Amino acid sequence: MSDQHAKNRNSASSHAAEAPAPAAGLVAAIRGASAEIRLTRLTALRSDFPEAAAREGGVELLLEESGAADLRRMAGEGGEAYYFSADSMTEAYALHLFRIEEKDPVRLVADTVRDDSRIYPRPTDVRVFADPPFSLPAREVAEVVARMEMRPDTADIKSGRASNGALYLYSDRFLEAAHAESLIEWIEVGQKENP
Amino acid sequence: MAATYGYTGKILRVNLTTGKISTDDTLKYKDFIGGEGMAMKIMWDEVAPGVTPYAPENKIVFGTGPLCGTGVPCSGRTNITSLLPSSPFHGVSSSHMGGYFATELKYSGWDMIVVEGKAANPVWLRIEDDKVKIEDARWMWGKGIFDTQAMVASFMGKEAQVAAIGQAGENLVNLSVIRTGSSHSAGGHGGVMGSKNLKAIGVKGTGSVKIAGDRKAWAELDKLMMSVIGANNQMVVPSSPQPWAEFNDKSSRWTGRKGLYWGAANPPVETGECDPHDMQSVGLRTMKAVFDFGPQAEKYTVRMGGCSHCPIRCHSQLKVPQLSKYGMDEYVSNTCMGWFSPRGVMFKGIKAFDGNSEADAAVVGPAIGAKLADDYGVWCNYGQIGRDLQYAYETGLLKKVLPADEYASIPWEKLEKGDATFLIDFYERVAFKKGEFSHIADGTYWLAERWKFGDDFWNGKVYKVWSRQGFPVHHSNEAGGQVGALISCFSNRDAQNHSHMNFIGSKLPIALQKEIAGEIFGSPDALDAPSDYKPMNEYKARFVKWSLGRSMLHNSLTVCNWMWPMSVSPLKERKYRGDTGLEAKFYSLATGIQLSEKELDEAAARCFTLFRAITQRQMGQKDLRVAHDQTTEWVTHAEKGKDGKEIPQFTKGTIAMEEKDMELGRTLVYREFGWDEKTGAPTRACLEKYGMADVAQDLASRGLLPV
Ligand code: SF4
Numbered sequence: 098m099s100d101q102h103a104k105n106r107n108s109a110s111s112h113a114a115e116a117p118a119p120a121a122g123l124v125a126a127i128r129g130a131s132a133e134i135r136l137t138r139l140t141a142l143r144s145d146f147p148e149a150a151a152r153e154g155g156v157e158l159l160l161e162e163s164g165a166a167d168l169r170r171m172a173g174e175g176g177e178a179y180y181f182s183a184d185s186m187t188e189a190y191a192l193h194l195f196r197i198e199e200k201d202p203v204r205l206v207a208d209t210v211r212d213d214s215r216i217y218p219r220p221t222d223v224r225v226f227a228d229p230p231f232s233l234p235a236r237e238v239a240e241v242v243a244r245m246e247m248r249p250d251t252a253d254i255k256s257g258r259a260s261n262g263a264l265y266l267y268s269d270r271f272l273e274a275a276h277a278e279s280l281i282e283w284i285e286v287g288q289k290e291n292p
Numbered sequence: 293m294a295a296t297y298g299y300t301g302k303i304l305r306v307n308l309t310t311g312k313i314s315t316d317d318t319l320k321y322k323d324f325i326g327g328e329g330m331a332m333k334i335m336w337d338e339v340a341p342g343v344t345p346y347a348p349e350n351k352i353v354f355g356t357g358p359l360c361g362t363g364v365p366c367s368g369r370t371n372i373t374s375l376l377p378s379s380p381f382h383g384v385s386s387s388h389m390g391g392y393f394a395t396e397l398k399y400s401g402w403d404m405i406v407v408e409g410k411a412a413n414p415v416w417l418r419i420e421d422d423k424v425k426i427e428d429a430r431w432m433w434g435k436g437i438f439d440t441q442a443m444v445a446s447f448m449g450k451e452a453q454v455a456a457i458g459q460a461g462e463n464l465v466n467l468s469v470i471r472t473g474s475s476h477s478a479g480g481h482g483g484v485m486g487s488k489n490l491k492a493i494g495v496k497g498t499g500s501v502k503i504a505g506d507r508k509a510w511a512e513l514d515k516l517m518m519s520v521i522g523a524n525n526q527m528v529v530p531s532s533p534q535p536w537a538e539f540n541d542k543s544s545r546w547t548g549r550k551g552l553y554w555g556a557a558n559p560p561v562e563t564g565e566c567d568p569h570d571m572q573s574v575g576l577r578t579m580k581a582v583f584d585f586g587p588q589a590e591k592y593t594v595r596m597g598g599c600s601h602c603p604i605r606c607h608s609q610l611k612v613p614q615l616s617k618y619g620m621d622e623y624v625s626n627t628c629m630g631w632f633s634p635r636g637v638m639f640k641g642i643k644a645f646d647g648n649s650e651a652d653a654a655v656v657g658p659a660i661g662a663k664l665a666d667d668y669g670v671w672c673n674y675g676q677i678g679r680d681l682q683y684a685y686e687t688g689l690l691k692k693v694l695p696a697d698e699y700a701s702i703p704w705e706k707l708e709k710g711d712a713t714f715l716i717d718f719y720e721r722v723a724f725k726k727g728e729f730s731h732i733a734d735g736t737y738w739l740a741e742r743w744k745f746g747d748d749f750w751n752g753k754v755y756k757v758w759s760r761q762g763f764p765v766h767h768s769n770e771a772g773g774q775v776g777a778l779i780s781c782f783s784n785r786d787a788q789n790h791s792h793m794n795f796i797g798s799k800l801p802i803a804l805q806k807e808i809a810g811e812i813f814g815s816p817d818a819l820d821a822p823s824d825y826k827p828m829n830e831y832k833a834r835f836v837k838w839s840l841g842r843s844m845l846h847n848s849l850t851v852c853n854w855m856w857p858m859s860v861s862p863l864k865e866r867k868y869r870g871d872t873g874l875e876a877k878f879y880s881l882a883t884g885i886q887l888s889e890k891e892l893d894e895a896a897a898r899c900f901t902l903f904r905a906i907t908q909r910q911m912g913q914k915d916l917r918v919a920h921d922q923t924t925e926w927v928t929h930a931e932k933g934k935d936g937k938e939i940p941q942f943t944k945g946t947i948a949m950e951e952k953d954m955e956l957g958r959t960l961v962y963r964e965f966g967w968d969e970k971t972g973a974p975t976r977a978c979l980e981k982y983g984m985a986d987v988a989q990d991l992a993s994r995g996l997l998p999v
Binding site: 134185186187188189190193216217218219222224225228229230273274275276277278279280283284287288289290291292 | 532533534535536537538539541542543549550551584628629632636675756765766767770771801802821822823824864933934939943944945946947
């Protein structure tokens with residue numbers, strides 16, 4: 098397994114020499130799931146590959162030593178971990194899937210908003226959470242926004258509305274309020290009037 | 293004639309007064325590249341200052357360039373140059389249309405058509421390879437563009453490509469278009485064709501465009517091109533998270549994704565993921581219908597259409613059955629402003645009407661407007677016509693300037709209710725010049741003079757007028773800080789410049805964009821993050837010159853400035869870098885004339901400087917900084933935040949420019965071009981450097997050349 102940056106899945110394969118026998122099944126399972134754009138849970142690997150799980154160091158060590166340079170691991174809550182092949186999806190996309198798998202919609206929204214505010218930087222249209230890959234029901238999105246206002250760990254997430262009423266979120270760790278307000282109006286209204 | 297490559301080598305000249313049809317040599321103009329550049333040279337040489345747009349002495353030039361017809365991606369564009377009726381000084385300007393007209397013209401053996409004079413009766417021009425005839429158009433006159441195209445096709449066959457005017461052009465409505473295909477409109481010069489009694493041009497060619505270079509090298513270049521091309525407006529990031537993508541941006545035109553369909557196709561076509569390595573899905577990336585209308589447009593979309601040799605296809609072709617209720621064909625096509633400008637006329641919003649839910653009305657309403665504007669051939673002055681109407685209506689001015697019975701005859705209640713059938717009445721009055729109201733399409737400058745618009749109109753941010761010349765903001769400070777703002781200062785109409793936006797709007801993270809800006813312009817400071825602008829610097833001035841030049845270059849080659857230049861790429865393995873040398877590489881291979889990127893940029897700067905000289909000669913002004921390059925006041929006034937307090941310029945959260953800084957910007961851009969730093973007028977040294985000593989001499993003889 099490698100920490101190098103994900104190569105695109107259509108670019109030359111980054112598979113190392115085929116994984117040694119005990120790890121081969123695990124690697125194939127992860128790659129297969131990734132090809133279908135799914136993450137593979139550590140707990141699922143343990144139950145699907147009981148012999149591997151029973152070895153010293155278990156599934157994790159086997160994968161660690163598999164030499165499969167395309168595989169990536171993400172640590173979740175409560176000891177869970179997720180694997181994917183960077184030949185099939187980018188780390189950015191895997192991160193979305195990871196947040197969905199973790200089933201904490203408040204964190205999913207907050208962390209996605211933080212990433213947008215930090216990376217681009219831009220405020221986030223709440224409607225994106227109703228679309229794939231998030232696909233949260235619209236009512237749930239509204240609830241999440243309401244809950245975020247109460248949670249101290251999401252105190253940095255602020256909301257703003259464009260003149261047409263559209264709701265956007267941003268993190269004030271990365272975007273100042275005035276800047277965010279201006280961007281919201283530009284993205285939602287100005288840009289569309291100036292195609 | 294010696295073999296020519298890229299160019300066909302021939303310019304068609306048609307004098308409608310005398311009926312004379314003649315041939316000119318393209319290559320004598322080759323220093324001006326093609327299309328717009330060559331047209332500027334013809335306008336300088338042949339149209340004297342003081343000629344008005346509708347006078348027989350005015351010329352209208354339909355131009356292609358050396359890349360048109362070669363298969364270079366997005367090279368199916370026609371550039372049209374003439375005097376602009378809506379401009380206060382009838383400034384020379386260009387309009388552009390896509391479709392298949394330009395390539396057909398090349399295949400018929402012509403690079404350009406120069407039309408002059410005025411026919412005694414309505415005529416149309418029939419071009420079949422080297423057979424050119426002026427035909428009687430009396431039966432076409434009075435018809436809309438759709439019928440006109442069908443009539444021309446009935447004579448020439450359905451392969452013929454037709455550019456035509458509608459009733460608006462015939463009636464010399466200043467805001468009128470020339471259109472080809474079902475939705476490709478060049479705004480501004482329809483009336484010029486009308487003034488010449490020229491209803492249409494039909495063209496059919498059986499030839500080809502020859503390429504000088506090696507085929508393998510061409511194929512390699514094409515491959516490189518396809519590795520950097522993105523979606524429409526060169527947006528290289530998808531609008532939703534995709535397994536292949538590192539980045540995404542909801543406001544991207546790269547809307548293709550799994551589960552999104554051309555819903556009215558039979559069977560429906562899924563756009564799919566559109567991985568950028570898959571060349572077969574390039575045309576599925578830009579599902580423009582949902583971008584322009586929202587998700588409700590999916591079910592109306594038959595497919596995406598566009599211009600010849602364009603893999604992007606940015607025109608939505610819709611099937612809107614509700615249109616038949618109004619006696620219109622249910623198939624309708626358009627893009628961007630074509631949909632937005634009817635929405636702008638409906639400035640109170642489009643609501644549920646005639647049994648359409650609000651969501652459906654959002655598609656049906658603009659579709660009605662687009663159909664009418666496209667048939668009558670009405671232009672919108674880049675959406676400004678709606679804001680002009682809004683001002684006149686909301687201030688009560690309309691009630692004062694219109695006779696009471698005329699005012700009462702306009703179905704204002706429909707406008708108020710958001711019933712888009714208001715547009716049927718609106719476009720008819722405009723196209724047929726019915727009543728005082730029709731002056732709404734004189735163009736903002738002439739309209740404001742006639743109806744006495746106040747300073748509140750010119751200086752109010754809400755009306756978006758960029759210049760006292762009467763053209764609106766178009767990718768200016770709101771998107772590009774000083775770069776966008778300065779680009780808009782050099783036009784005689786809305787800037788129509790996307791060179792900067794196809795980079796600034798790529799949707800890549802700003803840090804990455806700044807790195808790329810550093811590589812192209814010498815410093816990351818050439819680019820600021822949106823709404824986080826910093827004071828002017830020389831790198832921004834370089835960016836401005838580059839953008840102005842590239843737009844001129846694209847309209848000369850002719851390639852689509854809604855895609856080119858290729859500053860960025862969707863591929864991570866390219867580090868998202870594009871290739872700004874692609875135009876020169878294609879030009880050299882196509883024509884056999886070897887020009888580096890820098891040399892081609894210099895040729896474009898020559899053309900732009902000539903455009904500047906024509907503008908100066910037309911205005912008769914020594915000081916273009918004062919007479920031409922200024923903006924309306926809102927552009928440089930501090931904005932107020934939500935708390936009502938002014939946000940100082942150059943702090944986060946404002947797009948406002950600052951007067952002194954803009955003046956510095958003008959100076960720096962003049963310096964980049966080698967123009968006079970005080971007045972912005974081309975100097976003798978600059979003109980001579982570009983081989984235009986004759987232009988310097990002419991300006992000097994009029995007392996316009998800076999000392
Ligand atoms: S991007 Fe659109 S306007 Fe440009 S060439 Fe392609 S279809 Fe035509």
